[in-house]
Amino acid sequence: xxxxxxxxxxxxxxxxxxxxxxxxxxxxxxxxxxxxxxxxxxxxxxxxxxxxxxxxxxxxxxxxxxxxxxxxxxxxxxxxxxxxxxxxxxxxxxxxxxxxxxxxxxxxxxxxxxxxxxxxxxxxxxxxxxxxxxxxxxxxxxxxxxxxxxxxxxxxxxxxxxxxxxxxxxxxxxxxxxxxxxxxxxxxxxxxxxxxxxxxxxxxxxxxxxxxxxxxxxxxxxxxxxxxxxxxxxxxxxxxxxxxxxxxxxxxxxxxxxxxxxxxxxxxxxxxxxxxxxxxxxxxxxxxxxxxxxxxxxxxxxxxxxxxxxxxxxxxxxxxxxxxxxxxxxxxxxxxxxxxxxxxxxxxxxxxxxxxxxxxxxxxxxxxxxxxxxxxxxxxxxxxxxxxxxxxxxxxxxxxxxxxxxxxxxxxxxxxxxxxxxxxxxxxxxxxxxxxxxxxxxxxxxxxxxxxxxxxxxxxxxxxxxxxxxxxxxxxxxxxxxxxxxxxxxxx
Amino acid sequence: xxxxxxxxxxxxxxxxxxxxxxxxxxxxxxxxxxxxxxxxxxxxxxxxxxxxxxxxxxxxxxxxxxxxxxxxxxxxxxxxxxxxxxxxxxxxxxxxxxxxxxxxxxxxxxxxxxxxxxxxxxxxxxxxxxxxxxxxxxxxxxxxxxxxxxxxxxxxxxxxxxxxxxxxxxxxxxxxxxxxxxxxxxxxxxxxxxxxxxxxxxxxxxxxxxxxxxxxxxxxxxxxxxxxxxxxxxxxxxxxxxxxxxxxxxxxxxxxxxxxxxxxxxxxxxxxxxxxxxxxxxxxxxxxxxxxxxxxxxx
Numbered sequence: 001x002x003x004x005x006x007x008x009x010x011x012x013x014x015x016x017x018x019x020x021x022x023x024x025x026x027x028x029x030x031x032x033x034x035x036x037x038x039x040x041x042x043x044x045x046x047x048x049x050x051x052x053x054x055x056x057x058x059x060x061x062x063x064x065x066x067x068x069x070x071x072x073x074x075x076x077x078x079x080x081x082x083x084x085x086x087x088x089x090x091x092x093x094x095x096x097x098x099x100x101x102x103x104x105x106x107x108x109x110x111x112x113x114x115x116x117x118x119x120x121x122x123x124x125x126x127x128x129x130x131x132x133x134x135x136x137x138x139x140x141x142x143x144x145x146x147x148x149x150x151x152x153x154x155x156x157x158x159x160x161x162x163x164x165x166x167x168x169x170x171x172x173x174x175x176x177x178x179x180x181x182x183x184x185x186x187x188x189x190x191x192x193x194x195x196x197x198x199x200x201x202x203x204x205x206x207x208x209x210x211x212x213x214x215x216x217x218x219x220x221x222x223x224x225x226x227x228x229x230x231x232x233x234x235x236x237x238x239x240x241x242x243x244x245x246x247x248x249x250x251x252x253x254x255x256x257x258x259x260x261x262x263x264x265x266x267x268x269x270x271x272x273x274x275x276x277x278x279x280x281x282x283x284x285x286x287x288x289x290x291x292x293x294x295x296x297x298x299x300x301x302x303x304x305x306x307x308x309x310x311x312x313x314x315x316x317x318x319x320x321x322x323x324x325x326x327x328x329x330x331x332x333x334x335x336x337x338x339x340x341x342x343x344x345x346x347x348x349x350x351x352x353x354x355x356x357x358x359x360x361x362x363x364x365x366x367x368x369x370x371x372x373x374x375x376x377x378x379x380x381x382x383x384x385x386x387x388x389x390x391x392x393x394x395x396x397x398x399x400x401x402x403x404x405x406x407x408x409x410x411x412x413x414x415x416x417x418x419x420x421x422x423x424x425x426x427x428x429x430x431x432x433x434x435x436x437x438x439x440x441x442x443x444x445x446x447x448x449x450x451x452x453x454x455x456x457x458x459x460x461x462x463x464x465x466x467x468x469x470x471x472x473x474x475x476x477x478x479x480x481x482x483x484x485x486x487x488x489x490x491x492x
Numbered sequence: 493x494x495x496x497x498x499x500x501x502x503x504x505x506x507x508x509x510x511x512x513x514x515x516x517x518x519x520x521x522x523x524x525x526x527x528x529x530x531x532x533x534x535x536x537x538x539x540x541x542x543x544x545x546x547x548x549x550x551x552x553x554x555x556x557x558x559x560x561x562x563x564x565x566x567x568x569x570x571x572x573x574x575x576x577x578x579x580x581x582x583x584x585x586x587x588x589x590x591x592x593x594x595x596x597x598x599x600x601x602x603x604x605x606x607x608x609x610x611x612x613x614x615x616x617x618x619x620x621x622x623x624x625x626x627x628x629x630x631x632x633x634x635x636x637x638x639x640x641x642x643x644x645x646x647x648x649x650x651x652x653x654x655x656x657x658x659x660x661x662x663x664x665x666x667x668x669x670x671x672x673x674x675x676x677x678x679x680x681x682x683x684x685x686x687x688x689x690x691x692x693x694x695x696x697x698x699x700x701x702x703x704x705x706x707x708x709x710x711x712x713x714x715x716x717x718x719x720x721x722x723x724x725x726x727x728x729x730x731x732x733x734x735x736x737x738x739x740x741x742x743x744x745x746x747x748x749x750x751x752x753x754x755x756x757x758x759x760x761x762x763x764x765x766x767x768x769x770x771x772x773x774x775x776x777x778x779x780x781x782x783x784x785x786x787x788x789x790x791x
Contacts, residue, residue: 201495202581202712202714203712204495204532204535204579204581205535206493212712212716232493237494238493238494238495239494239495240493240494240495240579241495241496241497241579241580241581242495242518242581243581243582243584243714246522246582246583246584247518247519247522247581247582247583248518248522269714269715269716270715270716270718270730270733271716271717271718273718273721273728279728280721280722280723280728280744280747280751281750282750282751282753282754283754285718285719286717286718286719288716288717288718289711289717289718289719292711292712292716292717293711297539297540297711298536298537301537303765304537305537305539306533306537306538306539306564306565306568306762307539307540307711308539308755308758308759308762310754310755311758381750381753382747382750382751382753429714429715429716430715430733431714431715431733434733
């Protein structure tokens with residue numbers, strides 16, 4: 001990437017030089033402001049699918065790295081689900097050793113270019129950061145996610161991505177079900193030990209939610225593809241268009257096909273609806289459907305892609321998570337005139353990443369807080385015409401500690417919309433459990449595992465959203481890694 | 493990366509109907525009557541097209557698919573030749589519940605005759621007396637006739653225009669069969685949604701249990717998108733994981749027909765554009781250059 005002409009970069013270089021002219025005390029470090037990440041102009045980017053955030057320049061990254069106090073107790077590491085040595089890699093950035101920094105991260109996280117972009121850092125590594133705490137604001141913490149992303153991008157664009165070392169072949173076979181974050185991570189760690197690894201994926205491209213769900217403008221697909229290529233160079237085999245449970249029963253993989261262990265990482269994948277009247281009208285979509293059409297099936301390439309996308313003018317997105325943000329911003333890019341996010345609580349309670357909410361607001365997405373629909377109204381052709389929306393106020397805190405939204409009686413309003421995208425989460429996909437009778441699941445359909453990710457069936461492990469319910473990419477990766485350790489042990 | 497499947501043979505059954513045989517040994521081995529697959533004509537820009545499996549040969553490792561070129565995507569699929577690779581995922585959905593019911597009436601309309609065939613075969617093998625009603629708009633669109641005639645105990649053929657068999661809609665002989673004593677023990681219907689809707693309305697007064705195989709809009713076919721949802725007895729069900737067969741008397745047919753029309757205008761536009769492109773291609777292969785105006789509009 002070349003942002004060298006950008007004035008902000010020159011500024012960072014000058015600032016860095018000035019800073020380094022004298023010894024840097026912790027007090028001085030704390031005075032360096034958090035470095036903003038350059039982004040595409042909001043009015044330009046709402047017309048294109050290219051990545052919104054552009055990433056730090058080397059000088060910006062080094063300046064940001066100087067903000068890190070290198071705390072002995074490193075509270076940030078405890079905040080990371082895969083325990084990346086954060087002060088370690090930031091120290092390398094400070095020295096200008098970007099490839100060394102990449103090596104530190106990759107000891108525990110093989111997908112930093114993805115995590116740097118999609119992890120909710122403000123509630124993980126950046127939450128306990130000493131700098132943020134001292135400056136009384138998590139947004140002023142060291143920008144660990146942006147630094148991680150910088151390092152990963154630097155490594156890739158400089159052609160320095162190393163294929164992890166693979167031990168001599170053991171001849172033992174392991175099957176991974178699902179090529180999402182959990183499955184890919186598990187595959188790498190099992191393959192490192194020299195076992196034969198085959199990943200079975202139902203879709204025609206690997207990546208799971210990273211290719212069907214998260215849009216191009218937030219996570220370029222070429223990144224996911226290059227990660228999958230690293231796995232291929234390690235000798236991991238991909239069987240695409242293969243639905244374990246239907247194409248082949250899970251138990252046959254062990255009993256007949258010679259797999260010594262199986263990891264199930266099939267994701268959440270059964271969309272929840274509101275269960276309000278009118279939800280089957282034409283123009284009501286699950287976020288999964290809307291985003292899969294737009295991302296995986298490239299419906300935004302009108303005329304070229306075979307998959308159509310609904311022509312929308314006024315869109316209501318229901319929900320307050322990252323998927324809701326992705327859907328809203330995608331609808332805008334696909335030509336909607338007005339996109340509103342309806343959320344039952346307020347901005348403080350929204351589970352979406354802070355950066356995504358900010359980007360959405362900049363792009364012109366309108367947020368209707370303390371609102372939730374009660375029914376969908378259709379026209380004579382059965383197409384969405386309006387939403388009946390109820391207003392809420394915040395009451396007493398509930399079990400989760402968040403203030404409970406209480407409906408305001410008689411506050412129903414009828415608002416015109418032609419499209420409704422439901423982004424209120426997923427239930428677990430019943431396919432594997434339906435076709436694998438001995439596999440124990442809880443009442444939500446999540447696979448029950450022990451502390452080593454082992455299921456009720458010997459040699460079958462599971463992790464990610466199929467165990468956790470809808471969670472995050474990084475938590476899924478953490479589970480894939482834990483399962484890999486357990487699998488590697490039983491195969492010793 | 494593996495995962496594409498080779499087309500072994502292609503036969504044009506009529507103006508708009510094609511039969512392809514695809515090498516997919518695991519699918520051929522695993523599939524049961526009533527299940528479907530999703531195919532894509534390429535891995536980059538294709539729509540995901542759900543097609544019911546017409547037949548399979550586990551020994552040869554092949555599945556047979558029969559489809560009608562109703563839009564741009566099926567046209568592009570029809571352009572594939574033996575030796576070409578396509579994406580194929582399956583078998584999807586729940587198999588038809590097969591048991592010895594007694595007397596079964598199987599009603600197939602148009603392209604629906606293809607997926608009806610394995611069900612007729614399975615019902616027959618389970619020891620049922622099977623009456624088949626084959627219907628189509630016109631003689632050319634009647635498919636699988638030899639195969640069905642060979643196994644059915646009775647075979648009634650109707651066409652809308654009277655070009656073959658009785659000039660009638662399928663509901664006419666269906667009603668006659670339902671009026672008999674004893675009446676049929678079960679009816680199965682596969683075909684255009686409107687035909688299935690009227691079959692359900694025909695058998696309902698007689699209390700003949702009726703199964704319909706639904707083919708709704710679908711993306712992944714694994715339960716992930718919910719695009720295929722349909723109201724069954726007031727409850728929302730997913731055709732891909734809860735179906736594709738449902739009690740025809742409980743299906744909200746009007747709701748389903750409405751949802752099937754979601755992309756109608758866009759599909760028509762794509763279909764027209766596809767025909768234009770095919771015409772241009774034809775002209776180009778004939779050595780003529782396409783007229784500039786047509787090239788412009790193909791973009």
